[in-house]
Amino acid sequence: MSIRGVLARNLKKARAAKGWSQEELAHRAGIDRTYVSSLERCRYSATIDVVDQVAKALGLSAADLLKAG
Template sequence: MEIREVFARNLKAARRAKGLSQEELAHRAGLDRTYISSLERSLYNASIDVVDRLASALETEASDLLKRRPEKK
């Protein structure tokens, strides 16, 4: 799995765990909702600054959004 896909999966999971909509996360991070949607679908690459903004908005570490986890079989 490519890092962009890892990030997309972790971003979506973290957002859902916080009970946030894409729109609310976008608002907290100062981004557009459609950009969040595109990130979660692995359509765009996020800059390191965007990863940091999203991590802050989710009250987590940027490294958590980039961490590879074992895939479920």
């Protein structure tokens, strides 16, 4: 699986575990909801800064979102 696929899977799983919509996560991370959707569908490659923002919003580390397995 590509690193974008790993991020997409982990992001969606972590967001769902919090019971958050894409809009809620986007608001908390300071990014657009359509960007969250695109990340979860592997349409965009996230910068490391965005990965960090999203991870912090979820209470995780960037490494947590990038771990395969």
